[in-house]
Amino acid sequence: MDRLLTGLVLQGVLLAPSLVAASDFDATIDLRGVIADGLPSYLNGGLGELRYDDEHDGARLDSVRIGFHHDFLEIIHLNANAVSYADGDRSLVDLTEAYAEIRPFPLNGWRSRLKLGAFYAPISLENRLPGWRSPYTLSPSAINTWIGEEFRTIGAEYDLDWLGRQHGHDWELGLTAAAYGWNDYSGQLLAQRGWSINDRQTTLFGRIGQPYVAPISGLREFDSDVDHRVGYYAGGTAKYLDALELRALHYDNNVDPNSYSYKFDMFGWHTRFNSVGLRWTPTDRWTVISQWLAGRTIDGDSGFNNNIRTDYYAYEFHSDFVLASWRRGADRLSARYDEFEMHQTLSDGFFNTDRGHAWTFAYEREISTMLSVAVEELLIDSSLAARPQIGEPVAALERELQLAVRLQF
Amino acid sequence: MRINATAHVAARGAFGLGSACLAMTLCAICFICGRCVAAADMTVSMLDSAGHGVAGIVIIAAPEAAVAEKHALRSAIMDQQHMQFVPRILVIQTGTGVDFPNSDQIQHQVYSFSAPKSFKLSLYAGHKYPPIVFDRPGLVTLGCNIHDGMIGYIYVTDSPFFGRSDESGQLQLHGLPSGNYTLTAWHPQMQEPGDNTLRLQITLGENEHLAPVLHLTRPLRTEMTHDGDKRWTDY
Numbered sequence: 001m002d003r004l005l006t007g008l009v010l011q012g013v014l015l016a017p018s019l020v021a022a023s024d025f026d027a028t029i030d031l032r033g034v035i036a037d038g039l040p041s042y043l044n045g046g047l048g049e050l051r052y053d054d055e056h057d058g059a060r061l062d063s064v065r066i067g068f069h070h071d072f073l074e075i076i077h078l079n080a081n082a083v084s085y086a087d088g089d090r091s092l093v094d095l096t097e098a099y100a101e102i103r104p105f106p107l108n109g110w111r112s113r114l115k116l117g118a119f120y121a122p123i124s125l126e127n128r129l130p131g132w133r134s135p136y137t138l139s140p141s142a143i144n145t146w147i148g149e150e151f152r153t154i155g156a157e158y159d160l161d162w163l164g165r166q167h168g169h170d171w172e173l174g175l176t177a178a179a180y181g182w183n184d185y186s187g188q189l190l191a192q193r194g195w196s197i198n199d200r201q202t203t204l205f206g207r208i209g210q211p212y213v214a215p216i217s218g219l220r221e222f223d224s225d226v227d228h229r230v231g232y233y234a235g236g237t238a239k240y241l242d243a244l245e246l247r248a249l250h251y252d253n254n255v256d257p258n259s260y261s262y263k264f265d266m267f268g269w270h271t272r273f274n275s276v277g278l279r280w281t282p283t284d285r286w287t288v289i290s291q292w293l294a295g296r297t298i299d300g301d302s303g304f305n306n307n308i309r310t311d312y313y314a315y316e317f318h319s320d321f322v323l324a325s326w327r328r329g330a331d332r333l334s335a336r337y338d339e340f341e342m343h344q345t346l347s348d349g350f351f352n353t354d355r356g357h358a359w360t361f362a363y364e365r366e367i368s369t370m371l372s373v374a375v376e377e378l379l380i381d382s383s384l385a386a387r388p389q390i391g392e393p394v395a396a397l398e399r400e401l402q403l404a405v406r407l408q409f
Numbered sequence: 410m411r412i413n414a415t416a417h418v419a420a421r422g423a424f425g426l427g428s429a430c431l432a433m434t435l436c437a438i439c440f441i442c443g444r445c446v447a448a449a450d451m452t453v454s455m456l457d458s459a460g461h462g463v464a465g466i467v468i469i470a471a472p473e474a475a476v477a478e479k480h481a482l483r484s485a486i487m488d489q490q491h492m493q494f495v496p497r498i499l500v501i502q503t504g505t506g507v508d509f510p511n512s513d514q515i516q517h518q519v520y521s522f523s524a525p526k527s528f529k530l531s532l533y534a535g536h537k538y539p540p541i542v543f544d545r546p547g548l549v550t551l552g553c554n555i556h557d558g559m560i561g562y563i564y565v566t567d568s569p570f571f572g573r574s575d576e577s578g579q580l581q582l583h584g585l586p587s588g589n590y591t592l593t594a595w596h597p598q599m600q601e602p603g604d605n606t607l608r609l610q611i612t613l614g615e616n617e618h619l620a621p622v623l624h625l626t627r628p629l630r631t632e633m634t635h636d637g638d639k640r641w642t643d644y
Contacts, residue, residue, distance in 0.1 A: 024515065071516060071532055074531050074532055077555075103554060103555075105518070105520055105529050105554055106520065106522065106552070106554065107522075108522050109522065111554070119644075120644045122643075122644060124644060125643075127644055128641040128642065128643055128644065129641060130642065132644055135641060161557075163552065163557070165550070165552075165560055166521075166522060166523070166550045166552055166560075167550075168548075168550070172557070241630070241633075242558065242633045243631075243633060281633055282631070283631065283633065284633050
């Protein structure tokens with residue numbers, strides 16, 4: 001059913017001739033050469049925190065992506081992003097985003113915007129390229145990796161912008177509020193695997209990893225709304241000229257942790273966090289980005305012990321990073337330091353923890369508007385308490401060197 | 410025309426009559442040129458606090474008395490290239506029609522709600538709309554509803570004597586009648602006390618060549634073009 005739905009959506013969005021005539025498309029083909037040195041990846045039955053491992057490196061197809069944009073009735077903008085990772089996901093091609101944005105002209109400096117559909121919450125200050133990719137590094141920070149893995153706003157988001165620069169002021173301000181469903185298992189991946197740094201976004205109808213390959217076992221993030229409760233987030237943005245952008249957001253998926261899905265044999269995960277970000281562009285050459293995110297998640301899947309309901313599983317987590325990027329002409333150099341932590345606060349036995357930090361170094365050269373090459377070195381030093389359960393050491397220093405050749409159309 | 414017609418008469422007439430006509434014609438030419446010479450020139454210099462020229466500053470010489478016959482160009486172009494308004498700052502005389510072509514491959518949705526001219530151009534690419542006439546003086550800020558990072562400025566002035574300083578910080582103004590003038594200097598990145606504008610009162614005598622100097626008291630705010638970054642859409 002899901003595959004059929006995916007197929008219908010893709011066919012409708014991408015192939016309808018009447019739309020094609022008045023629509024914009026863009027596409028990227030991302031090829032990689034990877035040398036990975038670490039534990040087996042969480043995508044392949046391990047608890048390593050990299051996307052690739054030494055059994056799954058070498059020449060890889062990272063992704064083929066097609067973006068679609070169509071303007072409708074002047075103020076309605078339809079957007080969809082289809083991607084193929086060709087790594088055994090449920091569908092060869094799937095969507096990461098599909099939404100309509102209603103964006104009327106500003107009224108005396110005030111503007112309302114309404115997004116309907118499936119899209120990213122305004123958290124990442126890194127992921128600015130079409131398809132929610134980062135122009136700075138191949139792999140986004142731990143925070144934004146997690147956002148790409150376990151979160152998608154499937155619902156409605158309202159934005160109110162004050163366009164102060166149009167009135168001669170130096171600031172622009174924005175308020176955001178959203179109501180959504182289907183994010184009922186967000187937090188589970190973080191609780192099991194800990195943090196990761198990779199660019200594998202979870203698709204709307206797809207899964208993380210392969211079914212029956214423990215410990216992740218093909219987690220389906222957005223497949224069902226188990227409690228039919230509405231999640232929300234609310235936040236604000238402030239921009240100072242083109243030099244500074246500040247974002248803050250409170251997120252609460254409002255899931256009932258006692259709700260149970262028979263389809264997936266899972267309880268809901270109630271996840272809340274606060275997120276703050278800053279992007280500073282002091283000159284044309286330099287960009288500095290920093291984000292911080294902290295929160296907790298509670299899962300009802302602790303079951304009963306001697307007919308007495310044990311407490312929930314609960315986890316607290318936080319991560320932050322600082323990224324500095326320097327650009328001259330077609331060349332860009334970026335470096336980022338991430339630190340991350342997750343620890344279990346309630347359990348009926350084992351307490352999982354993840355602590356670590358990571359360095360990412362990237363160089364990109366834009367050879368033409370259609371072709372760019374990039375090199376990235378990623379080092380993650382982490383200690384994940386769950387690893388001995390599958391025979392792996394708690395501590396691991398993992399390393400990934402990637403060469404990317406990216407074609408854009 | 411006048412000179413050619415008079416020369417033709419002089420060529421076919423009798424010598425005496427021709428000489429008289431020629432003399433009268435020369436007098437007329439001298440009278441006309443005399444009026445031209447009476448109009449003065451001005452070289453305005455825009456300097457920073459260290460004495461270096463500052464380029465790109467909007468400079469206007471506004472005469473105290475109306476100059477009815479003098480008009481600047483009545484058409485101008487504000488293009489859109491690489492998700493930026495080009496030029497970013499345009500200075501025009503009141504009554505000028507401005508064309509807004511979109512040279513990008515993507516559509517833009519241009520608007521202004523500034524008091525001197527409020528308008529909106531529905532989504533378009535290429536050259537879709539006729540010029541917009543800016544019929545009131547003042548500063549008009551332009552935006553694109555699709556790309557919030559696109560900001561442009563049109564400074565509309567009643568005066569026909571205006572321009573932007575060159576790389577050396579200078580602006581040459583020609584044909585100014587004598588009289589009192591208010592010199593105004595403006596730029597979106599100026600940080601001058603008050604209304605971010607510099608003003609200077611001057612008096613221009615006949616046949617005079619003035620070289621007034623305007624000094625920034627504070628440096629211009631750093632301008633960021635983000636020329637590559639403008640292609641990016643924030644999520």
